[in-house]
Amino acid sequence: MCGSGTILIEAALMAADIAPGLLHKKFGFDHWLQHEKTTWQKLWAEAMERRRIGIEALNAEIRGYDADPQVIRAARFNIQRAGLDDCIAVVVKELNNFTPPTHHGNQKGIIVTNPPYGERLKINALNNLYKNFGNILRERFADWQVAMLTGNPELGKTMGIRAHKQYNFFNGPIPCKLLLFRIENQFFVRSV
Numbered sequence: 001m002c003g004s005g006t007i008l009i010e011a012a013l014m015a016a017d018i019a020p021g022l023l024h025k026k027f028g029f030d031h032w033l034q035h036e037k038t039t040w041q042k043l044w045a046e047a048m049e050r051r052r053i054g055i056e057a058l059n060a061e062i063r064g065y066d067a068d069p070q071v072i073r074a075a076r077f078n079i080q081r082a083g084l085d086d087c088i089a090v091v092v093k094e095l096n097n098f099t100p101p102t103h104h105g106n107q108k109g110i111i112v113t114n115p116p117y118g119e120r121l122k123i124n125a126l127n128n129l130y131k132n133f134g135n136i137l138r139e140r141f142a143d144w145q146v147a148m149l150t151g152n153p154e155l156g157k158t159m160g161i162r163a164h165k166q167y168n169f170f171n172g173p174i175p176c177k178l179l180l181f182r183i184e185n186q187f188f189v190r191s192v
Helices: 006-015 037-057 069-081 123-140 153-157
Strands: 062-066 088-092 110-113 145-150 165-171 174-182
Touching: 006 062, 006 069, 006 088, 006 110, 062 069, 069 088, 123 153, 145 153, 153 174
Parallel strands: 062 088, 110 145
Antiparallel strands: 145 174, 165 174
């Protein structure tokens, strides 16, 4: 449920110490009367060098999955526009086929997701998605962490895992919660 790749791109930018908007061609301040072009060019060159170093040193594996090939195409396009094609991999994959990577042994990780929450799809159709996601997490991702952005926290409750932290904010005009989960027995809700 990687969507258009925004979360993946932001994660790579942070992990590689890349300044936001670095690849933009124009900035509004370029036309300010007291804009110091030479100073700006020096700062931009320093930021580009930090970007180069950050990408070379990046040791995080950033992957995105979605069942919809069109969504993956959009994510690839956005990742390419951000100049991060070598840092992020996205693949068409159904939720039922979602498993931990095996090439790093038993290494744990974090799953960050922004699943549908009923703005465009019917809530009843999403109950099974969230419940299935919770089952997969409990069965395959023991001791991992999950961060889920949702505009419908009630759907998050159907996962059968209690969030250990919650943060309220808006995703555009939609009130949302960021639910943080630890995939550990102590947080499992038995009556799901």
